[in-house]
Amino acid sequence: MGLAATIFSGFLLAILAPFLHRLLRGKTGWVFALLPLAIAIYLAGFHREVRAGEALRAAYEWVPTLGIRLSFYLDGLSLLFALLISGIGALVLIYAGGYLHGHAQLGRFYSYILMFMASMLGVVLADNLLALFIFWELTSLSSYLLIGFNHEKEDSRSAALQALLITGGGGLALLAGIILLGSVGGSYEISALANADGVIREHPLYLPALLLFLLGAFTKSAQAPFHFWLPGAMAAPTPVSAYLHSATMVKAGVYLLARMNPILGGSAEWHYLVTLAGAATMLIGALLALPQTDLKRLLAYSTVSALGILVLLLGIGTAEAAKAAMVFLVVHSLYKGSLFMMAGAVDHETGTRDVQSLGGLVKIMPVTALAAGLAALSMTGFPPLLGFIGKELIYEAKLQAPTAAPLILGIGVIANIINVTVAAIVGIRPFVGDKRATPRKPHEAPLSLWLGPLTMAAAGLLLGLFPGLIANSLVSPAIQAIRAEEIVLKLKLWHGLNFVLLLSVFTVLAGIALFFARNFFRRLAGRAQGLSFLTPSVWYQKGLDGLMGFARAQTRLLQNGYLRYYLLTIFLATMLLVFFKLVLPPGWQSLEKFAVARYYEIGLGVAMLLAALVALFSRSRLTAAIALGVIGYGVAVIFVFYGAPDLAITQILIETLSVILFVLVVYHLPAFNRLSGSRSRLRDALVALLFGGMMSALVLKATNLQLHPTISGYFAENSLSLAHGRNVVNVILVDFRALDTLGEITVLAVAAVGVFALLKLKLK
Amino acid sequence: MTSTILRIASRYLTPVFLFFSLLILYRGHNAPGGGFIGGLLAAAALILYAMACGVDAARAKLRIDPRILVAAGLLTALLSGALALFSGNSFLTGRWVMLHLPFLGELPLGTPLLFDLGVYLVVIGITLIMLFALMEED
Structure with a gap:
C-alpha cells in the first residue's frame, strides 16, 4: 500500500498542481517539496529491512489476462534510486519556484515535473516489466513536455520532438524486448525472472531480447550514437536539466542495465556490447564537451561522458565495477545536479551562460560560488570529497577489467582529464578573475536558488569525510541487487600510496594544464566544423527530413483533391483485391438453384434498369437524381418482397433524404455541361462496367461461399x-x-x- | 419556396412525424423500427418543416442546436455501455430491469434502449447538421 502511495501521490499532486499554485503562489515550491521529502523519509525508514535482504512488496491486478500487474518491489537498488529521485526532487521543486518566479505557466510546470517524479519512482519501484515500461514511457512523455516548456520557441519544440522520438523509439524496442523476455522466462515479474537466469541465457531468443533491451537503455541514457538528444534537451528550463537530464531520467537506462544484470548480464555479448557503448560514450562526451562555451552545454556533454562511465562499469561486470558504478552514481547526481542549478542561478542573475563573458562573481555571489566550488572539486575527484572516492574506485575497476584493461584505463584517463578541465571551466572560472560586463547587473541569488546546489555540494563533502554514512546502509544493498551476491563495501578516503592514487594526481594535474590550453582546443574544434556531416544528429535530421518529404509526396499523390480520381482509386484498388478472390476456388453457384422470378419482380427489375439508363443519359441533374431515387426505392421494394421490413424502412428514409440532399446540392452547381472528353468517358464507362460486373459476380459467389x-x-x-x-x-x-x-x-x-x-x- | 398549403400542412405533420419517430424508436426492440429509423424519420419531419417555413424557423422550433444533439447522443450511447462497468461486467453488456406496471404487465427496460436513444439522437443531429448547413447556403 505504502509503495503504491509513494508513486500515485505524485500523480495526484500533479493533477492538482495548477489549482494549488493559484492558492499558494510564491510558496508553491516550498509546499510541494514536502511530498518528495516525505517520500524520501518514508522510504529511508526501510533501510534496515532492505539491508537485511528483505524486500518490500505490493501488488495489484491490472490486466490479468495479459499478465500486467501493478507490482512494486523495494530492494537496495530501488531504494538508492528512489532516494536520489525524491531527495533531489524536493530541492528542484524549491529551486524551480525561484527560477521560474512569476512565469505565467508555472502551475503547469509543477504539474509536469511532479508527473515526471512519480513516473520515475514508478520505473525504479516496478517489479512487473510491463508496468516498468509504462512508467518508462511516462518519463519520456513528461520529459517531452518539459523540454518543450517554452513552446513558443521553435528550438524548444524541435529539441523536445527529437528527445521524444529517440527515447520513445528506444522505448518501443524495450517493449519488444520485454515481450521476448517474458515469453522466454515465463513471467513478466523481474523478481521471478531473476530466479530463472540459466534458462534465459541459453535460449535462442536471448540475443534478440538483449539487443532490444540495450537499445532501450542506450537511447534513454544518451549512449553513443544516440547521445545528441541530451545536449539538445538543454532547451528546457534549467531545473529540468538539473533534475531530468543529469540526475535522474537519463540514469533510467543505467538503472535498467543494473536491474537486468542478474537476468541478462554475465554473457560475453553483454560484456562486449555494454563495455563498447560505455567506453565510446565516455570518450565522445568528453571530447565534445571541451570546445563548448555555454555553461549548460558544457555540463550536458560532461553528463554524456559520465553516463558512459556508468554504462562502461556495468559492462565490465566485476564486483569492483558494480561498487564503483553505484558510488559514482551518487557522486555524479550530487555534483552535476548542483552544478546545473548553479549554472541556472548564474544565468538568472547575470543574464548570460557564456563562460567567456563571466568572471569575478565570487564577491557578488559568494554562496553560489561556494556551492559551485565544492561541486567542481567533487567533479575533479579532489580529496576529501566523495568524488575522490568515486574516481579511485573507477580507476581500480578499470584496472581489473577482464578484457582490454589498458585500453579502457587509457580512454578513462583521457575522459577524466577533460572532465577536470570542464569542472574548472564551469565551477571555478566564472567566479575568479576580473569582473566582466554582463547583460544584467548581478546580485546574490535568493535562498530558493542556492539552497539546492549548496545542499547537494555539501552532501558531497560530508559523505566524502564520512563515507560510512551510506556505505553499508545504502550503497552495498544496491550492489547486492546488481550482483545477486553478498558484498562487503568499505569506503575510505585514504587507500595508501598506490598506482591508482598516482593516476588520480596525474589526472588532476593534466586537467589543470589542459584548462590553460583550452583556447587552443576550441580553435581546433572550430576548424573541424567541416566534419559535422559525420555526426549522428545530422543523420537524424536527414532521416526526419526524408520522412517528412516522403509523407508530403505521397499525400500529394493520393490526396489530389479530385473526386473523380478518388473514386477511380477506390474502385481500382477494390477490384484488384476482389478479383483475386473471385478466381480462387470454390466455384460458382449453379443457376439451377435459383428460383424463377415472379412477374412483379421482373417488372420491378425492368423499371430499375430503365431508371439507371435515364440517370446515365439525362442532361439534367435533377432528372438524374430522381432516377437514382427510383432505383433506391426499387431496392426497398425488393427488401419488402424478401421479408426485411427494417431494411426496407431504412432504405426508403435514406432514399428520401438523399434525394433532398441531392436537390439542395444541385441547386448550387453551375449549369450542366459536358467537360470530359470522349476518351475519359470511355475509361469511366469501362471501370463502371467492370465494377458493376464484379459486384454481381461477388454476390453470386458469396451465396456459394461459407468461410x-x-x-x-x-x-x-x-x-x-x-x-x-x-x-x-x-x-x-x-x-x-x-x-x-x-x-x-x-x-x-x-x-x-x-x-x-x-x-x-x-x-x- | 413559399407554399401556404405546405406551410400549414407541415405545422400539423411535423409533430405527428416526431411522435411516430419516438414510437418507432421504442417499438424497435420487438418489431421493425429502432433508433436509426426513428432518427431518420424525426430528421425528415424537421426537414419538411424547414422546407416549408425556412431553416431559421426550424432551428427555433427545435430549440437545441443539432451539434448538441450529436454530442448528447454519443454520450448517451457511451453512458449506456458504461453502466455495465459498475456491476463488474464488460463495456456494453446489456443490463435489464423489469418494471411491473399495474395494467400493462411486465415492461422490460434495459440499457440497449438507452443505447438506441443515443443512436436516435446522433442520427437526427448529423442529418440536420448537414441538411441545415446546405439549406442555409446561398
Whole structure:
C-alpha cells in the first residue's frame, strides 16, 4: 500500500498542481517539496529491512489476462534510486519556484515535473516489466513536455520532438524486448525472472531480447550514437536539466542495465556490447564537451561522458565495477545536479551562460560560488570529497577489467582529464578573475536558488569525510541487487600510496594544464566544423527530413483533391483485391438453384434498369437524381418482397433524404455541361462496367461461399432469451454488436463535423 | 419556396412525424423500427418543416442546436455501455430491469434502449447538421 502511495501521490499532486499554485503562489515550491521529502523519509525508514535482504512488496491486478500487474518491489537498488529521485526532487521543486518566479505557466510546470517524479519512482519501484515500461514511457512523455516548456520557441519544440522520438523509439524496442523476455522466462515479474537466469541465457531468443533491451537503455541514457538528444534537451528550463537530464531520467537506462544484470548480464555479448557503448560514450562526451562555451552545454556533454562511465562499469561486470558504478552514481547526481542549478542561478542573475563573458562573481555571489566550488572539486575527484572516492574506485575497476584493461584505463584517463578541465571551466572560472560586463547587473541569488546546489555540494563533502554514512546502509544493498551476491563495501578516503592514487594526481594535474590550453582546443574544434556531416544528429535530421518529404509526396499523390480520381482509386484498388478472390476456388453457384422470378419482380427489375439508363443519359441533374431515387426505392421494394421490413424502412428514409440532399446540392452547381472528353468517358464507362460486373459476380459467389459457420442462427435463438427483444436486426445493432454501432455513430458524427466545417468555414 | 398549403400542412405533420419517430424508436426492440429509423424519420419531419417555413424557423422550433444533439447522443450511447462497468461486467453488456406496471404487465427496460436513444439522437443531429448547413447556403 505504502509503495503504491509513494508513486500515485505524485500523480495526484500533479493533477492538482495548477489549482494549488493559484492558492499558494510564491510558496508553491516550498509546499510541494514536502511530498518528495516525505517520500524520501518514508522510504529511508526501510533501510534496515532492505539491508537485511528483505524486500518490500505490493501488488495489484491490472490486466490479468495479459499478465500486467501493478507490482512494486523495494530492494537496495530501488531504494538508492528512489532516494536520489525524491531527495533531489524536493530541492528542484524549491529551486524551480525561484527560477521560474512569476512565469505565467508555472502551475503547469509543477504539474509536469511532479508527473515526471512519480513516473520515475514508478520505473525504479516496478517489479512487473510491463508496468516498468509504462512508467518508462511516462518519463519520456513528461520529459517531452518539459523540454518543450517554452513552446513558443521553435528550438524548444524541435529539441523536445527529437528527445521524444529517440527515447520513445528506444522505448518501443524495450517493449519488444520485454515481450521476448517474458515469453522466454515465463513471467513478466523481474523478481521471478531473476530466479530463472540459466534458462534465459541459453535460449535462442536471448540475443534478440538483449539487443532490444540495450537499445532501450542506450537511447534513454544518451549512449553513443544516440547521445545528441541530451545536449539538445538543454532547451528546457534549467531545473529540468538539473533534475531530468543529469540526475535522474537519463540514469533510467543505467538503472535498467543494473536491474537486468542478474537476468541478462554475465554473457560475453553483454560484456562486449555494454563495455563498447560505455567506453565510446565516455570518450565522445568528453571530447565534445571541451570546445563548448555555454555553461549548460558544457555540463550536458560532461553528463554524456559520465553516463558512459556508468554504462562502461556495468559492462565490465566485476564486483569492483558494480561498487564503483553505484558510488559514482551518487557522486555524479550530487555534483552535476548542483552544478546545473548553479549554472541556472548564474544565468538568472547575470543574464548570460557564456563562460567567456563571466568572471569575478565570487564577491557578488559568494554562496553560489561556494556551492559551485565544492561541486567542481567533487567533479575533479579532489580529496576529501566523495568524488575522490568515486574516481579511485573507477580507476581500480578499470584496472581489473577482464578484457582490454589498458585500453579502457587509457580512454578513462583521457575522459577524466577533460572532465577536470570542464569542472574548472564551469565551477571555478566564472567566479575568479576580473569582473566582466554582463547583460544584467548581478546580485546574490535568493535562498530558493542556492539552497539546492549548496545542499547537494555539501552532501558531497560530508559523505566524502564520512563515507560510512551510506556505505553499508545504502550503497552495498544496491550492489547486492546488481550482483545477486553478498558484498562487503568499505569506503575510505585514504587507500595508501598506490598506482591508482598516482593516476588520480596525474589526472588532476593534466586537467589543470589542459584548462590553460583550452583556447587552443576550441580553435581546433572550430576548424573541424567541416566534419559535422559525420555526426549522428545530422543523420537524424536527414532521416526526419526524408520522412517528412516522403509523407508530403505521397499525400500529394493520393490526396489530389479530385473526386473523380478518388473514386477511380477506390474502385481500382477494390477490384484488384476482389478479383483475386473471385478466381480462387470454390466455384460458382449453379443457376439451377435459383428460383424463377415472379412477374412483379421482373417488372420491378425492368423499371430499375430503365431508371439507371435515364440517370446515365439525362442532361439534367435533377432528372438524374430522381432516377437514382427510383432505383433506391426499387431496392426497398425488393427488401419488402424478401421479408426485411427494417431494411426496407431504412432504405426508403435514406432514399428520401438523399434525394433532398441531392436537390439542395444541385441547386448550387453551375449549369450542366459536358467537360470530359470522349476518351475519359470511355475509361469511366469501362471501370463502371467492370465494377458493376464484379459486384454481381461477388454476390453470386458469396451465396456459394461459407468461410465461417454462420452466426445468424445464434442471434435468432438468443435474441429473446438473452436480450429481451424479438426484432433480431435491432438486437444485433444495439446489443450483440453494440460496439460496432458505437463506432459507426462516432464515424457519422465525425463526418458531420467535416461537412459542417467545409460548408460553414468556406476554407479556400 | 413559399407554399401556404405546405406551410400549414407541415405545422400539423411535423409533430405527428416526431411522435411516430419516438414510437418507432421504442417499438424497435420487438418489431421493425429502432433508433436509426426513428432518427431518420424525426430528421425528415424537421426537414419538411424547414422546407416549408425556412431553416431559421426550424432551428427555433427545435430549440437545441443539432451539434448538441450529436454530442448528447454519443454520450448517451457511451453512458449506456458504461453502466455495465459498475456491476463488474464488460463495456456494453446489456443490463435489464423489469418494471411491473399495474395494467400493462411486465415492461422490460434495459440499457440497449438507452443505447438506441443515443443512436436516435446522433442520427437526427448529423442529418440536420448537414441538411441545415446546405439549406442555409446561398
